[in-house]
Amino acid sequence: MSFDVQKIREDFPILKRKVNGHPLVYLDNAATSQKPQAVIDCMVDYYSNYNANIHRWVHTLSQEATDAYEVARKKIQNHFGIIHPEEVIFTSGTTHAINLVANGFSSILKKGDEVLVSAMEHHSNIVPWQMLCERTDATLKVIPMNETGELVMEDFEKLLSENTKLVFLNHVSNALGTINPIEEIINKAHKVGAAVLIDGAQSCAHIKPNLKALDVDFYVTSAHKMCGPTGVGILYGKKEWLEKLPPYQGGGEMIKEVTFEKTTYAGLPHKFEAGTPNIAGGIAFGVAIDYLNEIGFQEIATYEDGLLSYATSELLKIEGLKIYGTSKNKTSVISFNLDGIHPYDVGTIVDKLGIAVRTGHHCAQPIMDYYKIPGTVRASFSFYNTKEEVDKLVEAVKRAKMMLS
Numbered sequence: 231m232s233f234d235v236q237k238i239r240e241d242f243p244i245l246k247r248k249v250n251g252h253p254l255v256y257l258d259n260a261a262t263s264q265k266p267q268a269v270i271d272c273m274v275d276y277y278s279n280y281n282a283n284i285h286r287w288v289h290t291l292s293q294e295a296t297d298a299y300e301v302a303r304k305k306i307q308n309h310f311g312i313i314h315p316e317e318v319i320f321t322s323g324t325t326h327a328i329n330l331v332a333n334g335f336s337s338i339l340k341k342g343d344e345v346l347v348s349a350m351e352h353h354s355n356i357v358p359w360q361m362l363c364e365r366t367d368a369t370l371k372v373i374p375m376n377e378t379g380e381l382v383m384e385d386f387e388k389l390l391s392e393n394t395k396l397v398f399l400n401h402v403s404n405a406l407g408t409i410n411p412i413e414e415i416i417n418k419a420h421k422v423g424a425a426v427l428i429d430g431a432q433s434c435a436h437i438k439p440n441l442k443a444l445d446v447d448f449y450v451t452s453a454h455k456m457c458g459p460t461g462v463g464i465l466y467g468k469k470e471w472l473e474k475l476p477p478y479q480g481g482g483e484m485i486k487e488v489t490f491e492k493t494t495y496a497g498l499p500h501k502f503e504a505g506t507p508n509i510a511g512g513i514a515f516g517v518a519i520d521y522l523n524e525i526g527f528q529e530i531a532t533y534e535d536g537l538l539s540y541a542t543s544e545l546l547k548i549e550g551l552k553i554y555g556t557s558k559n560k561t562s563v564i565s566f567n568l569d570g571i572h573p574y575d576v577g578t579i580v581d582k583l584g585i586a587v588r589t590g591h592h593c594a595q596p597i598m599d600y601y602k603i604p605g606t607v608r609a610s611f612s613f614y615n616t617k618e619e620v621d622k623l624v625e626a627v628k629r630a631k632m633m634l635s
């Protein structure tokens with residue numbers, strides 16, 4: 231289909247809103263995406279027509295809810311190129327999925343083992359591994375980055391050894407937009423026998439990965455980053471890994487048999503899905519995936535690349551504006567500062583003009599430390615943003631500069 235942004239915008243009711251008397255310009259897509267009507271309708275339909283707990287089977291509503299939930303699992307499986315449906319574990323999101331894996335590795339890692347993290351991670355892909363290292367006496371090492379916001383691959387290779395057991399990094403940095411060379415990292419890590427976890431939270435709305443072809447061991451992401459609801463996400467794990475890892479949480483639905491003497495666990499994926507999940511969220515995640523695929527990931531990427539290069543060149547015309555993260559391989563994220571002006575002040579002024587950007591360290595403090603800055607203003611674009619909205623941002627930033635300098 232041809233890319234008709236005005237038609238696409240019709241699908242997103244929130245884009246009709248005014249904020250502070252101005253039409254909303256939503257440029258905080260890296261924090262969370264907006265939701266198309268189809269996703270909203272799907273959730274209303276579930277709660278209005280077949281709300282029931284799943285995997286209980288006895289009555290009709292429960293069967294309908296279970297079927298819809300399992301259809302969503304299949305859609306996720308197909309979308310991400312996953313071999314077996316039971317390799318798709320529903321979680322509450324990326325953070326939950328990473329903690330699940332980190333917890334599981336507590337019984338696998340030992341003193342002397344090393345785990346590698348990239349210098350440009352979200353805190354949720356740093357802290358759970360630090361906690362794991364504290365529990366196991368394994369050592370956390372960092373793959374450094376350079377001034378353009380790219381990983382230093384020679385240093386990565388030097389860090390790899392037979393002691394390396396795990397490598398975890400994001401596909402795309404939330405603070406810089408850099409697309410990391412995950413194929414190369416996975417191949418090199420596998421050569422020393424290390425497992426790799428890819429955090430797809432920031433890439434999933436822009437890049438459709440084929441996890442089978444990538445041969446990655448774990449992949450995690452959140453539905454809300456790709457037009458789905460909050461509170462649901464996935465852990466993909468290779469079957470052999472998921473079978474090896476112990477359950478993360480105990481409770482209903484994750485057992486085979488419970489007695490006070492001994493409990494045996496259910497098979498995959500239920501072993502990792504204790505308790506009542508976000509049923510409506512899971513079903514709507516499937517609808518969000520359908521919606522994005524209907525537009526087409528190639529079309530989305532091409533359109534967003536156009537917005538990124540236009541916004542980059544327009545913003546750079548403002549004297550004293552510096553962009554952090556200048557890799558050629560980027561998604562549509564621009565982190566910037568105005569010379570001598572605190573990012574929070576810029577964010578406050580542009581919000582008054584109806585423009586939503588995020589300011590601060592973006593839960594990636596080590597990146598800010600690298601650049602020796604307190605934070606940045608981050609504008610992150612989606613396929614429903616327009617060139618006119620970029621112009622409004624540029625004008626608003628100019629105004630902020632005038633008012634604050």
Ligand code: 7TS
Nearest residue numbers: 260261323324325352400404431432452
């Ligand atoms: N990993 C990356 C790369 C992220 O960008 C985020 C969220 C997470 C993990 C955590 O995802 P969650 O769904 O479990 O919260 N990033 C952002 C952001 O950039 N601004 O707000 C949230």
